[in-house]
Amino acid sequence: MSLLRITSPHAHGPLSTTRVMQTVLLATLPGVAALVWFFGPGVLVNIAVTSFFAIAFEAAVLKLRGRPVLRTLDDHSAVVTATLLAIALPPYAPWWLLAVGAAASILLAKQLYGGLGYNPFNPAMVGYVVLLISFPVQMSTWAAPRGLAAEVPGLVDALQACFIPASFDGATMATPLDILRQNSDQSLAALYAGTPQLGAWGGVGWQWVSLGFLAGGLWMLYRGIFTWHAPVAMLAALAALAALFYDGGGPGSGGSPLFHLLSGATMFGAFFIVTDPVSSAVSTRGRLIYGALIGVLIYLIRTRGNYPDAVAFAVLIMNFAAPFIDYYTQPRSYGHARGDRP
């Protein structure tokens, strides 16, 4: 009998990091499908190209750092980061934009800090913000959604847009959030009537994309990938603020709660970005606070800030605060009096 000597526990639960990452990838499917339906296959090209660069950068850095390359790549975290970044970027972005984004995510935000688990900031959001600040024109070129555009681009268009400079000639359109932010004199009812993009709730196409990500998020919640605290707190805080400042839908209104929940990156952010365990608060109470403050920041930046969407900035700002939140939300250990904190 050849016997192994291993410390307890000998049994292990079914979850593994690789499995978690795979689940996250699968959970993006409904949202990605909605994106493809409304905006064409650009997002798929985005995902493929960004993933390629992300894996290449990650492998190169791991090699340089003398870490096991294949074993580390096996955790799928680079692909997850790339996918989330690619979903956040406008479809039909040129390849170099994707490469720069992947570099910022993988090199700057992740490996420079020591790789998976050590990054204080969400890598995908760092990549997004770097691109948003550096290339504002490319970053605000969103294709028009199906139903408003004459036709939705095909796969060939998407590949051309990516690899041949300045070749994208599809219709582009301001996003619903842009429209609402630039409005200053019309009541919401008049604005909705005058702008077809706004659709019924959160913008044509956008609302379905958001619902797609919501579905994926709920599935992950069901699978126990994360706890409900942070996303629910974020959505509740955002909706509550929107309701508070709805102002009867007058010209000064910040938009309805439903609009805020279903437009822009709200749902995507709530279930795919805010739930990123590495850069968020850890304790249950901490996650409630973390999520709620992100919701507050999103509303503030959307209605008062300079950028159309705010999820990335809100998340990054709260990433700063996560260790601080963790420190003040430490649970009381068994057998200890309340408040004796280390």
Place this chain on the structure above:
Amino acid sequence: MLAWLADHPLAAAVLALVALGLVFGAVLGYAAERFRTEGNPVVEQINAILPQTQCGQCGYPGCRPYAEAIAGGSAEINQCPPGGEAGIQALADLLDVEAKPLDAAHGEEAPVKAVAFIHEDDCIGCTKCIQACPVDAILGAAKQMHTVIGSECTGCDLCVEPCPVDCIEMIPQAETLKTWHWPLPDPAAGRVEIIATDRLQDRAA
């Protein structure tokens, strides 16, 4: 008075500064008296880190003299082999200086702690080792057999040299059920994995 001060802003400024100086001086002076520390606590703190082997490998007659030398700046922090790298690190943290590798001139860190043992059949009762022991861990009298009190021995090996019949041996302390513990996992290698039966066979061979 106030009117005069208002008329002479320069004098007022000087007076204000002098008054501030006096007040702060008084506060500091009071604090210095009130929170005075006795002795030289740095020496105590350094001494608390040193392993108290009293072996003299550092070049000083005992741990306290070495601690005093470090505090006085005349000795480096890397002269203590029994304290090892951990001890140097602790000293570096305490004194807020850069940690250095152990100075090989003073010896090497022993991987396993050893305890002196007197082969009692050979002992001639010369008491030389008793005089050499810095912690009085050797029991005996002239022309009587000596023995080491194992639990008191610091493993300094100062008794080995003076013995005229070389009957003192430093015996490494074997691992027992009480001292054994799981090692810290090596994060690079994953989980510790030894095929235990093979290991037993190796030991038997």
Place this chain on the structure above:
Amino acid sequence: MRRVHTFHGGIHPPEHKAQSLQAPIQPAGIPPQLVLPLAQHIGAPAQPVVRAGQAVRGGELLAEADGFVSVPVHAPTSGTVSAIEERPVPHPSGLSAPCIVIDTDGADTWLPPAPLAAAERADQTRLRECIQGAGIAGMGGAGFPTAVKLSPGPGKAIDTLIINGTECEPYITADDSLMRERAGDIVAGTRILAELLAPRDILIGVEDNKPEAIAALQAAADSTMEVVVFPTKYPSGGEKQLIEILLGKQVPSGGIPADIGVVCQNVGTAVAVHEAVARGRPLVSRVTTVTGEAVTRPGNYEVLLGTPMGWLLEQAGVDPDRARRLIMGGPMMGFSIPAPECPVVKTTNCLLVPTEAELPTPPPAQACIRCGLCAEACPATLLPQQLYWFARGKEYDKLEGHNLFDCIECGACSYVCPSHIPLVQYYRASKAEIIARRREAEKADHARERFEARQARMERLAAEREAKRAERKKAAEAKARAKARAAATEGAETVDGAQAAADEDPIQAAIERAKARKAALAAGDAGEPADRVAKLTANVDAIAKRLAAAREKLESYDGGEAPVAEALKRGVEKTADKLAKAEAELREAREGVSEEA
């Protein structure tokens, strides 16, 4: 119905209990050899009272308790003590420890049992002695001497006695089968424990996944005790967790249950107490679950203590090709046994022999992604992930600050960790390191005290020597002065000036003394050299004798150790030198004498 509480965290691993519950408890039989470690409990190892070669009968005392926190060891059957030596014992290190080895004779003859008479039972001291004397230590896994727990000490009134029938670890069913089949014994044993502790409440806690055991206990229990059923969750069988479930109270950190008026005992311990007190049978066997997919006849076996695990596994039909590990205890807290020759001891509640597919070798650890699942699973509400970082960084102060020592090593955090980080091993290693450092620091403090005491003594001795010398000097001066004064009275007229000088000058006095001695020698004091010769002769004789002894020793020494032989040789040489010197001196002295003569 009592309201049950819950504790933070916990997990629900697959139970795997059915496979070992298909048959009732069966005796494992008598193996050809029993190996009984002297330390099967927490505390001082027992002291052997038998010799190798001695014949023993079942129930005979083999080793007696060494102090209060210790229990004795008895012979599980009749046979001959073949050795008292170091043997591998069930411990993750695979190290050996002193054991008593018995070659069994198969006859299984026993000492007549001596149950406690009713009158003796009324005497609490006698009852406690009986429980300790039967060698009973906690059978749930920790092995803490039961009698110690039954003596909470003055000022600690026990108001609740908890009988732990939780058995929350997967695979293990030893307590479950005991509760099903011997509920009466458990209740009887509980009554004895209650006699000693006089608690207000007696609670028997069982998880709701053991309906048959619950039914059996409820049928057997009397009106003083209550069987409390609560939802299954690992690790509700942990003493602290069980107390929280049943009472909603927490044991203070660093304290013991008795601090809040609670004593916990395992159901197996209750049975052992009943056996010892009512039937006069010491603890020599226990129910052990043998299970795992590599075992063809899994089940619960009544095993004699000291039975080699390998032998027991053969009885249960283990497939050596499929066995990948041998685990004593369950899959969550049990430890891997490196050698199958280790014996079954008082704490062996389970032998688990899983196949590789059943409990796969863990993959290499991946990076911690701070998912927080460990903190959610931790029954002690610790922050396992923080502890992990601190343990990796060897930040021992921070580890203690984050209550590392409240960790019960249940393994829930490692179980849920998606990155397969061996968290518990980090905690175990860090705890041991902190304890070792504490011990080291204590030792260093002790050494420093001894060093300083020695230093002080040396200084004192030096000062005393100095003082003595000064005194002698003073005395000499005084003497010289007295002498000079005497001389002055004799011839005051003649050497007045010289006398004055001698009075003040000790050198002068010394010179005068030397002169006086020379004069005396010249006068012919023949006795002195003769004395010297006699003394030197004796000296030479003594040295010669010593030399002879040393030579003899050197010749008779044929041991292999070179340094010893060399030391002896050097000793001989030195003595020979001394002899030559002494002889030369003697010769000189003799010549002196003959010259004088």
